[in-house]
Amino acid sequence: MAKEMIKGNTAVAEAAIRAGLQAYFGYPITPQTELLEHLSARMPELGRPFVQAESELGAINMVYGAACTGKRVMTSSSSPGVSLMMEGLSYIAGTEVPAVLVDVVRGGPGLGNIAPAQGDYNQIVHGGGHGDYHMIVLAPASVQEAIDLTVLSFDLAEKYRNIVAVLMDGSIGQMMEPAELPPMQPLNTETPDWAVRGTHGGEKRVLTSINLDPPAQEVMNLRLMKRWQAIEENEVRFKGYFLDDADYVVVGFGTAGRISLSAVHAARDKGIKVGLFRPITVAPFPKDVLDDLTQNVKAFLVVEMNSGQMLEDVRLVVRGRKPVEFYGRMGGVVPFPDEVLTEIERLVEEPLTTEGHPRDRWLSRLAATIG
Amino acid sequence: MVIADVPTKIVYERPGVLDPRVTHYCPGCTHGVAHRLVGEVLEEMNEVENTIGVASVGCSVFAYNYFNIDFVEASHGRAPAMATGIKRVLPDCTVFTYQGDGDLASIGMGEIVGAASRGEKLTVIFINNANYGMTGGQMAPTTLPGQVTSSSPTGREVSRQGYPIQTAELLSTLEGAVYVVRRSMHSSREIRRAKKAIRTAFEVQKHGLGFSLVELLSTCPTNWGMTPVEAREWIEERMIPAFPLGDYKVSSAVAELKF
Numbered sequence: 001m002a003k004e005m006i007k008g009n010t011a012v013a014e015a016a017i018r019a020g021l022q023a024y025f026g027y028p029i030t031p032q033t034e035l036l037e038h039l040s041a042r043m044p045e046l047g048r049p050f051v052q053a054e055s056e057l058g059a060i061n062m063v064y065g066a067a068c069t070g071k072r073v074m075t076s077s078s079s080p081g082v083s084l085m086m087e088g089l090s091y092i093a094g095t096e097v098p099a100v101l102v103d104v105v106r107g108g109p110g111l112g113n114i115a116p117a118q119g120d121y122n123q124i125v126h127g128g129g130h131g132d133y134h135m136i137v138l139a140p141a142s143v144q145e146a147i148d149l150t151v152l153s154f155d156l157a158e159k160y161r162n163i164v165a166v167l168m169d170g171s172i173g174q175m176m177e178p179a180e181l182p183p184m185q186p187l188n189t190e191t192p193d194w195a196v197r198g199t200h201g202g203e204k205r206v207l208t209s210i211n212l213d214p215p216a217q218e219v220m221n222l223r224l225m226k227r228w229q230a231i232e233e234n235e236v237r238f239k240g241y242f243l244d245d246a247d248y249v250v251v252g253f254g255t256a257g258r259i260s261l262s263a264v265h266a267a268r269d270k271g272i273k274v275g276l277f278r279p280i281t282v283a284p285f286p287k288d289v290l291d292d293l294t295q296n297v298k299a300f301l302v303v304e305m306n307s308g309q310m311l312e313d314v315r316l317v318v319r320g321r322k323p324v325e326f327y328g329r330m331g332g333v334v335p336f337p338d339e340v341l342t343e344i345e346r347l348v349e350e351p352l353t354t355e356g357h358p359r360d361r362w363l364s365r366l367a368a369t370i371g
Numbered sequence: 372m373v374i375a376d377v378p379t380k381i382v383y384e385r386p387g388v389l390d391p392r393v394t395h396y397c398p399g400c401t402h403g404v405a406h407r408l409v410g411e412v413l414e415e416m417n418e419v420e421n422t423i424g425v426a427s428v429g430c431s432v433f434a435y436n437y438f439n440i441d442f443v444e445a446s447h448g449r450a451p452a453m454a455t456g457i458k459r460v461l462p463d464c465t466v467f468t469y470q471g472d473g474d475l476a477s478i479g480m481g482e483i484v485g486a487a488s489r490g491e492k493l494t495v496i497f498i499n500n501a502n503y504g505m506t507g508g509q510m511a512p513t514t515l516p517g518q519v520t521s522s523s524p525t526g527r528e529v530s531r532q533g534y535p536i537q538t539a540e541l542l543s544t545l546e547g548a549v550y551v552v553r554r555s556m557h558s559s560r561e562i563r564r565a566k567k568a569i570r571t572a573f574e575v576q577k578h579g580l581g582f583s584l585v586e587l588l589s590t591c592p593t594n595w596g597m598t599p600v601e602a603r604e605w606i607e608e609r610m611i612p613a614f615p616l617g618d619y620k621v622s623s624a625v626a627e628l629k630f
Contacts, residue, residue: 023460049459053452054485061449061482065425065456068443073456091446196441196457198421198464206435208426208444 003178008143009034011179012102015147017042019154020185022071023049025062029081030114031170032104056081060088067097068207070195072154076102079120090129094209098157102166104173107332115332116170121309124165125283132221134228135163137283141258144179146172151182160227171255237280246275248347249293251314252303253279260303263340274344290317299323299352303340308359323352326362386410388419390437399592399599401556406437408566412573422465423457425450429471430504448479451486454493465576467494472513473503476536487582490547494572495584500591508594512536515613539586543619549581551620555588557606574630588614
């Protein structure tokens with residue numbers, strides 16, 4: 001299929017349809033709404049269920065119900081709406097049914113604003129909902145990647161009976177760029193052997209997240225954790241740019257990674273041996289690759305559109321062996337490549353340390369800039 | 372004549388759809404009766420194997436243990452949303468929620484209104500026993516004015532704690548809700564009437580007419596601090612005046628339903 005100019009939110013919606021989405025449940029919220037709007041037209045056209053729910057609570061629990069039947073289901077929202085879904089996500093995780101969530105992140109906390117941000121990293125990557133569970137989290141940096149990862153998300157969700165979150169931000173949701181949509185897949189008509197369907201002569205099936213017996217619950221927890229280990233083993237995805245000879249490595253996901261790539265290009269033009277490491281699966285986090293890089297580089301610069309949430313995951317891998325610096329913008333402010341280039345140059349020119357916390361250093365620099 | 376020689380005939384037995392285990396419900400609680408009525412109706416309609424139940428949070432949280440049918444367990448208040456998700460992808464299945472008053476009329480009011488207003492083809496069995504049973508008898512949205520509960524120890528004071536919610540009346544105003552009635556579990560006569568209502572509610576769903584709900588005034592002897600008999604009398608004397616029995620919504624299509 002040829003490339004076409006397409007908006008991120010619309011592209012994700014259409015990609016989900018073509019990946020065999022069987023039911024969608026959602027609630028309007030900026031900057032995600034075009035996704036819901038596109039599906040509100042396309043799903044009925046194809047004879048597939050679409051429900052605009054009464055709230056995000058309703059939407060995620062409709063997803064929960066439909067997921068229990070083994071169908072391909074998804075919802076989408078943006079930060080405050082995703083906060084409301086946390087209860088449902090925990091139940092879905094506790095019931096071990098597959099589901100896909102798209103979070104088009106906006107500035108926060110609270111009502112915040114509708115500008116692009118990455119402040120949901122902790123909420124999505126490190127839980128949010130109660131109890132021990134992990135979601136697979138895919139972080140696209142372009143409309144094309146958002147399409148490809150949306151298609152992948154359904155396969156991963158079903159393979160592991162796990163929630164997969166596509167963690168975008170408002171700019172990927174809102175911008176148009178050329179991208180190619182996948183071909184239409186046929187719908188899966190098989191019912192998995194765990195799904196509720198009405199017994200029809202078979203064994204009764206019950207899907208719950210309740211387990212009043214702590215030792216039995218612990219066995220379930222252990223199963224989830226072992227599954228997560230398998231996911232960590234098999235599903236790590238990332239993209240590296242100019243890493244082979246890099247003395248310095250910028251680490252950034254999604255839009256922050258993409259902006260950083262422009263800065264890396266500019267720095268390369270100036271003769272600085274810098275590369276970019278862009279995690280695509282922010283969960284499972286590409287620990288091993290980053291660990292290898294730690295052996296070979298002089299220092300890291302983590303760039304995010306938040307206050308340094310992924311930064312902590314990077315620091316856990318680097319473990320003080322090399323200096324790590326941080327640069328972030330918050331509240332829906334998107335950094336310019338020039339800002340990142342300045343940080344790269346500072347990395348090269350200024351004395352570095354493994355002491356203290358990079359966030360503290362960044363905050364004092366940022367305070368001087370934005371007051 | 373010895374007993375063994377007396378010709379016997381089974382005139383009453385446990386419906387096969389109910390699992391033959393001892394329930395966790397308290398003595399005198401009418402959850403068991405309500406379960407039985409639902410089970411009998413599904414058997415009579417030959418829908419047992421085509422049904423998916425949605426249990427809720429509260430005393431009926433383990434309802435899935437007692438029915439030999441496919442079940443899911445919703446989070447608190449969200450059963451109508453979960454049931455919506457199931458029914459939309461499996462429209463040929465019979466889908467019902469079984470919810471208490473704390474679940475449905477307090478934390479889940481958004482979900483029940485949403486489902487009813489959309490006219491979801493679901494059946495809701497709504498147990499109203501005027502308190503939160505599972506957590507030990509706290510004030511619920513259905514607690515009567517003056518009623519003593521563990522969180523209204525001097526009696527529900529309406530100036531401070533508001534008024535009970537009349538769920539059937541409230542939901543009956545919604546166009547998508549085509550069959551909304553209130554029945555009681557306090558006497559054999561009313562239980563028989565309740566069963567007819569439950570049958571109608573499931574027939575409404577089977578015929579694709581829209582959202583149906585049967586509110587059942589139910590006993591909670593343990594938390595009310597009464598004997599089972601006193602509890603039944605309390606329904607009649609105290610609850611029914613506040614929650615009058617009746618048909619709050621019977622759409623013309625439902626009125627014409629033959630089964």
